[in-house]
Amino acid sequence: MTAAAPLSPAARATLRELADALIPGGAGQPSASTAGVADVLIDRVLAVRLKAAPSFVALLERLAADPGPGTPTERAQRLRRDHPTDFQLLAGFVVGAWQLAEPVRAAIGYPGQGPSDVTFEDETGYVTEGLLDPVLERGPRAPGI
Amino acid sequence: MRGTKWNLMPVGGPLFHHDLVVGGADRPWDEAWGAGFHRNLGRTFGRGFTWGIQGDDLPDEANRITLDPSTPDSDGLPGVRIHYTVSENSRRMLAWNLARVREAMAATGATETYEVPLWGTGIGHVLGTAVMGDDPARSVVDRWGRTHEVPNLYVMDSSAFVTGGAVNPGATILALALRAAEHLADERRAQATPR
Numbered sequence: 001m002t003a004a005a006p007l008s009p010a011a012r013a014t015l016r017e018l019a020d021a022l023i024p025g026g027a028g029q030p031s032a033s034t035a036g037v038a039d040v041l042i043d044r045v046l047a048v049r050l051k052a053a054p055s056f057v058a059l060l061e062r063l064a065a066d067p068g069p070g071t072p073t074e075r076a077q078r079l080r081r082d083h084p085t086d087f088q089l090l091a092g093f094v095v096g097a098w099q100l101a102e103p104v105r106a107a108i109g110y111p112g113q114g115p116s117d118v119t120f121e122d123e124t125g126y127v128t129e130g131l132l133d134p135v136l137e138r139g140p141r142a143p144g145i
Numbered sequence: 146m147r148g149t150k151w152n153l154m155p156v157g158g159p160l161f162h163h164d165l166v167v168g169g170a171d172r173p174w175d176e177a178w179g180a181g182f183h184r185n186l187g188r189t190f191g192r193g194f195t196w197g198i199q200g201d202d203l204p205d206e207a208n209r210i211t212l213d214p215s216t217p218d219s220d221g222l223p224g225v226r227i228h229y230t231v232s233e234n235s236r237r238m239l240a241w242n243l244a245r246v247r248e249a250m251a252a253t254g255a256t257e258t259y260e261v262p263l264w265g266t267g268i269g270h271v272l273g274t275a276v277m278g279d280d281p282a283r284s285v286v287d288r289w290g291r292t293h294e295v296p297n298l299y300v301m302d303s304s305a306f307v308t309g310g311a312v313n314p315g316a317t318i319l320a321l322a323l324r325a326a327e328h329l330a331d332e333r334r335a336q337a338t339p340r
Contacts, residue, residue, distance in 0.1 A: 027183035077174055084170050091168065091178075092160070099159045108190055110159050 007046075011060035012038050017072040018063070018079075019094045028107050035101035037094055045097045056093050059086050146234050147201035149242050150311045154195045162190050166259055189257070196249065198242045201311040202235050202269075210274050231263065239263065270314050275304035290325035296337040301325045 016038035025031030080087040216224035278284025281293035301322040
């Protein structure tokens with residue numbers, strides 16, 4: 001699977017406007033543009049969402065070429081009302097990109113995904129605690145079958 | 146009929162959390178986006194949990210796999226078409242359990258709850274279609290996972306399940322596979338092979 005074509009400057013500008021309509025900043029959390037959604041962050045999302053990336057890029061290019069009337073918020077609302085699948089695509093990429101920003105993660109208390117150190121004792125503690133003793137004492141349920 | 150298992154889980158990261166909690170298509174704009182996005186994310190993220198209800202989907206002959214010549218694979222062999230419908234029993238069972246979950250959530254002091262009556266995409270365990278049984282007319286494999294029709298062919302995964310149960314099938318799959326493999330090894334000199 002190959003990467004999608006990069007966003008044009010016009011598409012990126014459109015993304016910046018619409019992303020800020022979705023995530024304008026507030027409650028101690030940065031806006032989409034402040035966080036860098038329309039810049040390096042969206043490129044990171046495009047690089048990992050290879051199946052959806054071409055559709056997303058095509059959508060942004062269409063919206064850039066024909067934005068329609070109104071403010072960015074009105075345009076985003078119209079997209080959500082009239083083309084909910086396209087809106088969900090836009091929203092998923094925007095929120096996904098936004099949460100990659102370290103200031104966002106610090107603001108909302110989300111450290112991101114990381115390794116979970118599971119020890120052998122963590123996984124076998126229920127054996128040493130005796131939880132399976134009745135099963136072990138019972139033995140095989142259907143011997144000889 | 147039959148039962149369910151309840152799984153206590155976190156709600157997930159902020160993207161999934163938003164989709165599940167306030168970002169749905171039926172949410173008013175002012176709740177899901179704009180100032181509402183920040184307000185609701187700050188109010189709810191990291192302050193919730195999920196009860197996942199996992200039910201025993203009864204076997205149904207109408208749920209089946211058929212060959213599909215219109216979607217061949219890269220070798221030209223027919224693809225497959227999955228025929229599956231959620232049964233009335235499953236819908237009623239899940240609805241009953243959802244009502245109990247509401248009660249449990251209320252008992253824990255939950256201030257808001259969000260419900261997904263049927264999570265249809267990607268959640269569940271694919272079982273059956275090569276069911277185990279003694280009668281070749283009503284089953285695909287015998288009690289050891291050996292196919293009735295094709296000599297020396299075994300099916301050792303969840304395809305051989307006759308019923309599903311309400312719990313995650315991984316351990317049962319491993320147990321059946323181990324049992325079948327041990328039998329295969331023990332009986333290796335008696336295997337019929339295709340000519």
